[in-house]
Amino acid sequence: MRIFLNILILVAVLTSLNSCRKSQFALSPLNDSLSNALDTVYTSDHPYNLNVVLFVPSDMVPNADYERRISENLLYKQNFVKTWMQHWGYGAKTFGLLKNASNRVKIHVIQGKLPTSSYPYDGGEPAMWQEISDYFNTHQKSSDHYFILTTVNKYGKQMAPYYGIGTKCYGIDFPDMEIVNMGRTDTAGLASSWIGGNTHEMMHGLNLPHNGGLVSQNALYGTPIITGNGGTFVVAPTYLDAWDCAVLGNGQVFSSTARTDWYQDPGAKIKSLHAHYDDASQKVIVSGKFSSNKKVNFIGFTNDPKRSAGDGNYDSENWVVSPIGVDSFYTEIAITEFKDRGNYQNDFTISLIHENGYRHVNSYSYQMISGKPDIQFGDRPEYNKSNWSLLNFSSEESQAENGFAINLIDNDRSTQWVSRWTGTSSTHPHYFTIDMATIKPVNRFTFVQRAGGSKPKDIQIQVSSDNITWQNAGSYVLPNAAGPTDVKLTSTLNFRYFKVTITSATDGTQWAALSEIGTYKD
Incomplete structure (x- = not known):
């Protein structure tokens, strides 16, 4: 059954779409007039719907029959998502689309101010997005998610942005680009093969990161749409897994109810x-x-x-x-x-x-x-840090982000100390000094590295019982790895204060960033 799943989706959607087109041809002149009026009204059973944008650079014109082609492609994708949502037990959920009585999707056509060369893959996105943002300042958007297709009038001449960024994503519209042409070897087929890539990028714009799939599920269902470049979409077994559907299903354009706090940080x-x-x-x-x-x-x-x-x-x-x-x-x-x-x-x-x-x-x-x-990233038997205090530090980033040094001992791995990088930027060495409130026996330090850059690499630890006389506890090299890593001292030392000095970063940058610091004894 899994072998024919995508084919069944294709047949079901195209049958529905074809039946819609046939019914239009049978309309009387009066009904045709009524249909045209209805075609200007777009509705949805979702409170939030994907904003579909066709961006047309100044040296391009919209490709022929774009409304039908893009609509059919999107309705196919909508059904593809619903199929896998149902498969994994999430119900018949999918993303919202505004559609008219002719089953055409609402498409915002935006005429670009500049030629194609001004919107390249590398560096062209900000200019394009600025024009799109200006458009939606005077036109109603239907959600915070955008699927943006750049018009390219000839296959092989594409150079536009083609990726997903947050809640917006970029794809391409070529002539003759439609589901029924996929798998062909002529120009129309090659152009249509990019529908898979468009779908991949659309999933990024609906919150999905990459996903290569589990070994057993790949054997059963094929290739995840969110790995590779989406090249198997329609033409070979392609799927969404349970993780994909869990992320998608909790997104704004999948919701059946309205709320005002979409994507706000809940302090987890x-x-x-x-x-x-x-x-x-x-x-x-x-x-x-x-x-x-x-x-x-x-x-x-x-x-x-x-x-x-x-x-x-x-x-x-x-x-x-x-x-x-x-x-x-x-x-x-x-x-x-x-x-x-x-x-x-x-x-x-x-x-x-x-x-x-x-x-x-x-x-x-x-x-x-x-x-x-x-695996070493589980909790360590660290000393309680509730009465610890931060005595001093070399610098902290307090303007552009929450990079306060006190984050080092707040028991929250999602916060971090970051050396100052705005204004007069800091450089190595960086340091901080901690008071543990009482003298404790210690033979291990835990450094919790963040996932981003500027992780400390070469460090020196000094310890003291009175904050006057200091003892060198050794120099160490921290790995370029997110999460906790242990530094084991050569022997157990008794001290109240410790100072960490950082002289290099794992990625060679001039800054330092660290999520948490702790101590304990085996």
Whole structure:
């Protein structure tokens, strides 16, 4: 059945669309006039609908029959999403589209002020988006999500933006670009093959990150639409997995009810985290607790091997579970679901998927060794930091972001200290000094690295019992990995104060950024 799933979707949608076209031809002149009037009215059963934009550079004209072609493509995609939503048990949900009585989608045609060369793939998006924003200052938008197609009058001459950014995404409209032409080898077929890429980018604009799929599901269902370039869409088995549908289904244009807090940060936190690899069952097991000011509907997990520093997340494995109660989660995943178990660093993320569409992402890393995950990112038995204080620091970024140094000891891994990078930018060395309130025996420091850049690399630790006389506790190198990493001292030391000095970053930048610092004794 799975082999013919996409074909069945295609037949169902095109049959419906063809029947709509035939009924128009049978209209009497009076009914035709009525139809034209109705065609100016667009409705939807969704309170929010995808804004569909056809952007036409000044040296282009809209391609022939664009309204029918784009409408049929979008209705096919709408049905594709609904099919997989139903498959994974989320109900007959899909994204909203404004349509008229002729089953045509509302398309905002925007005539660009500049020629095609002024909107290139690299660097052309801001100029295009500014014109689109100006248009919607005087025209009603139907949601915060935009699907933007740039008109290109000849196949092979495309150069426009082609990617998803946040809640907006960019694709291409070529002549003869329609579902029924996909799979052909002539120019119309080659142009139509880009519908798969357009769909891939549209999914980015509906909140989806890349997803390479689990091994078992790829064997059953084909290729995830959100991996690669969408080239298998329609012409070969292609699917959305349960993780994709959980993220999509909590988005604005999938909602059946209105709300005013879409994508607002609910202040979520991972309160505790336990993670390990169980060799007997060959499973990664992760559990923990969280807090949030809004309801968390799903907990998503992503595993992504990093073959190189610039390796993308196209081959990631994603899965999703429901919360346990209102504040806990548990998952286990067989490592046979991981497509590549080479000796790479793996990025592991835990996503709290909220009712308002906000996805709170927590990033960690581990090393795969001889085909087995060496997972060290669970909680450590750290000393309580509630009475710790920050004595001094080299600088902090307080203007452009919340990079306050006090974030180092706030027990919140989603916040971070960032050295000053606005105004007079800071440079190495960077430092901070902490008072633990009482003298404690310590043989381990925990450094929680953030997922972004400027992670500390070369560090020096000094300790003191009186904040006057200081002892060197050693120099260390921190890995370029998100999440907690331990520094083990050569022996247990008793002290109250400690100072960390950072002399380089893992990515070679001049700044420093660190999420959390802690101490404990084995």
